[in-house]
Amino acid sequence: MKYNDIDFNNKTILITGAAGFIGSNLAFYFQENFPDANVIALDCFRSGQTFSNGNLKSFGHFKNLIGFKGTVISGDINDTDLLKRLAIQYSFDYIFHQAAISDTTVNEQDLMIKTNVNAYEELLKIAINHNANMVYASSGATYGDASSPQTVGNEAPSNVYGFSKLMMDNISYSYINKNPNISIVGLRYFNVYGPREFYKNKTASTVVQFGHQILKGNAPKLFEGSDKILRDFIYIEDVIQANIKACAPKKSGVYNVGTGKARSFQAIADTLQKELGTNFQTEYIPNPYIGQYQFHTEANMKETKKNLDFEARFELEDGIKAYIPEIKRLFNDEVK
Template identity: 35%
Template sequence: MPKILVTGGAGFIGSNLVETLVEQGEDVTVLDNLSTGTKNNLQKVIDEVDLIEKPCSEIPNLDIEKPDKIFHIGIPSSSPMYRENPLLVGSAINEFIKIMEFAKENDSKVVYASSSSMYGKCEPPHSEDMEIEAFDYYTEARLAMERLAKVYHDLHDVNSVGLRFFSVYGPHEKAKGKYANVLSQFYWRMKEDKRPVIYGDGTQTRDLTYVGDVVQALLKASEKDLGYDMINVGTGKETSFNDIVGILNKKLNKTIEPKYVENPIENYVSRTLADLTKAKKLLDYEPKVELEEGIEKIIKNN
């Protein structure tokens, strides 16, 4: 049976992926230091996976059977993490190199998490052929990983696909705490009758993507032989923060007004909207979960 390695497999996106892989009967090893993940996220499948509680930096020293596929999701995934600790840039890049070296040695296919944040200075809709540039610590790390993936393909024929995720939300996100998606943070506050805090006037938007759709994109990407590529994963729809609060009020049967505060963040991204042309063409990817349905799912699971 093919072997699959999932880094960050006890985290938010990773654990949702691991559950699906196990349901499909795959042989899965999870590598996670549990910094923003938790064993609770794997409670349904914990007896059916090999969990290694180590950081990705330790992969050269670990006894991991040759994986056919590597899903590298265990990358610090929120811009505030990097603002608080700029040294994460170096560690994230170095861990990525260790993953790619491991893939080179084992002839493994790699699918890794990239980010829509790199489109921060581009006008939406955001397509993969846009000229992007790093504008903070987080985007510098992600852009460097994408460039390194090309280097590993050109020099060593490592087959990889980077998926630029757009604002992912869904079950198993609680362990991320303040680094979770804005929708989830609004929901957690509002279910306790607390006012969600919005920077600015609430007209900023996000392309909100349910984690189940992201998992399907990850699986589809792992089945393709694309050599080296970058592909958007979103919904192709944008929703304002004000509308998020409105939908949550409707679903929770509440009438909570948000608290508007001055935006303290430099280089704030005002809109995200995925162009899915490439994802549809190369992966046959089509998002299936509409926002209201996704919100109902997180309410049911929390």
């Protein structure tokens, strides 16, 4: 499905983090809808390297790009020589910057800032030099535990990840003010779920994790009080819609990408059980993240609708229903 009137055929598009969750979905969106687009998929891909928390340093996985016919480049956005070579070799029309350290539990502040903030500014300079539209991934984590509905301008990040994304937004505003003719749009994703997230491992959404618990014959494990822990869950197809709409903004800036509705983790588990035909009793466990946890997120979507003409199409129940066949396939092919 095409989300606006822009013809991306014969355009050169850079997608960073292209072997990850959102990046790979973007790559296939262009391939399926604009077969003559020149898509450059950049990702550092995964290795055995881990952070101090034990999680992988990269979630990029080749399986997310199986079937992709564009150009694939393995490289780190922290490599300034690589960025210089890309800037010389290609003339970009659009840059979709999805690469980041996205694990909110990472403690290496130095690498978080270097990767998420400094490398972004280098890519932004390339976009400006190429007169390319920049669309980048910000995050609802910039709000921390700020009161709902979360609104741009009312940020209170509670971890270095959220802080790094807020710094990206601040850089963007600075460049927007200096370059009023360039298009720069930051998208503050809330809780995204859907196909191609599986290889994020423990940081994949609770939708796929609960789904696989249930398919194993186990009751879904939720934190105590999960009926009162509410988040704004948004399906991947709506996130792709937002990225495409962001290519023709009425106004450059930073915008929330959510549904504007807060739903509980309990609702996810109940909807999954309904779709999978099970009726297990939910198992509740203590929440170890008290003090660094968002208990209620609900995106204020007023400005996003006004300036990006974006509105989510999928309710939580619709998104989960659409996701079920892939959850089952993953269980049979990857989990069993």
